[in-house]
Amino acid sequence: MKLFIENRGTHWHCGLVDGPCETQDLDALVSDPAHGAIAQFFGVVRNHNEGLEASAVDYDVHPELALKAMSELCADICSEYPVRLLLIHSRGLVRVGEASVVIAASSAHRKDALSAVSDTIDQLKVRVPIWKKEIGPDDEQRWLDGYSLRKD
Amino acid sequence: MTQIHVHCLGVFREIGDGFDVDVPSNSVDAIRGAVAEHLLRLGRADLNDVLKRSVFAEGDELLKDHMVVESSAVSVLPPVAGG
Numbered sequence: 006m007k008l009f010i011e012n013r014g015t016h017w018h019c020g021l022v023d024g025p026c027e028t029q030d031l032d033a034l035v036s037d038p039a040h041g042a043i044a045q046f047f048g049v050v051r052n053h054n055e056g057l058e059a060s061a062v063d064y065d066v067h068p069e070l071a072l073k074a075m076s077e078l079c080a081d082i083c084s085e086y087p088v089r090l091l092l093i094h095s096r097g098l099v100r101v102g103e104a105s106v107v108i109a110a111s112s113a114h115r116k117d118a119l120s121a122v123s124d125t126i127d128q129l130k131v132r133v134p135i136w137k138k139e140i141g142p143d144d145e146q147r148w149l150d151g152y153s154l155r156k157d
Numbered sequence: 158m159t160q161i162h163v164h165c166l167g168v169f170r171e172i173g174d175g176f177d178v179d180v181p182s183n184s185v186d187a188i189r190g191a192v193a194e195h196l197l198r199l200g201r202a203d204l205n206d207v208l209k210r211s212v213f214a215e216g217d218e219l220l221k222d223h224m225v226v227e228s229s230a231v232s233v234l235p236p237v238a239g240g
Contacts, residue, residue: 048240064239065167067232069217071239094239106240126240134214135239136167148168151238153210157221 006093010068017079019092021068025103026093032109035089040111044118046126048106050099054139054149063138063146064105066096074133078125086121088112094135161188161226163195167235168207172199185213186222188231211235 006027011020018034032043050062071094079090091109099105108125112118131152138148158179165175178191189208196204213220214232 065170067166067214067234070214070219070232070234073217130240131237133239134166134234134237136235137238148171148235149238151236153236154212154219154234155210156212156219157223 008093009096010072012072012076014076014080014083016083016088017076017090017092019072019075019079019090021066021071021075021094021096023097024095025099026095026105026107028104028107031091031107032111034091035109035111037089037111040089040113040118042113042115042118043109043111044115044122045110046106046108046122047104048126049104050101052101057139058142059101059139060142061098061100061140062105063098063140064095065136065138066094067134068096070134075129078128078132081128082110082121082125085124086110086112086117088117088121090121090125092125092129094129094133098140159183160229161191162230163188163192164230164232166232167238169204169211169233169235172196172201172204183226184222185220185224185226185231188213188226189222192233207235208233 008020028047088110093107095105108122110118110121180187180191212234
């Protein structure tokens with residue numbers, strides 16, 4: 006998968022890709038001979054939202070801020086769980102059935118990998134500067150509301 | 158007055174990729190006020206509720222309203238919705 010911006014820590018790797026994320030062979034990117042569990046999550050564009058049909062989502066990103074937030078998120082997760090972690094998100098158009106975010110985590114035992122993946126997607130949604138413009142079957146478009154980053 | 162370029166993201170792209178505002182000071186609070194006036198002039202007062210929940214950034218730093226911008230460009234970040 007060709008990332009246009011990425012960052013690495015001791016136990017994590019994150020980045021952004023133009024278009025949909027590849028979902029193949031992610032396990033190899035977090036494998037560790039000391040780890041007996043690998044958990045993966047794929048966020049996939051669905052064909053409906055809030056009662057409306059959808060055919061694609063166009064993701065807008067502030068690349069530098071997003072990478073910084075993703076890096077901090079990965080570091081936080083790796084400080085909480087003994088895992089190797091991969092986090093990749095899309096920029097641009099992602100069609101129904103394609104993945105817009107992929108997360109993989111490996112750990113010695115399953116609970117840490119499963120919790121790390123779950124916490125990573127939960128935190129990504131409220132911390133990383135990425136925005137969704139949903140596109141309908143007749144090309145109608147609407148920006149989706151989300152979580153404010155404002156702290157004051 | 159100082160001119161600041163505001164880079165638009167998310168729903169703010171409906172008014173373009175960016176625009177310039179004149180501000181009496183380089184504080185984020187002053188920029189927020191100038192952006193609100195700009196939205197009114199464009200007939201997009203509907204975006205003011207989003208603006209109130211938005212944060213400004215300079216480079217890769219998120220800014221609080223009491224802070225002062227050092228460069229001549231900021232980004233306005235509406236509520237995020239990744240995933």
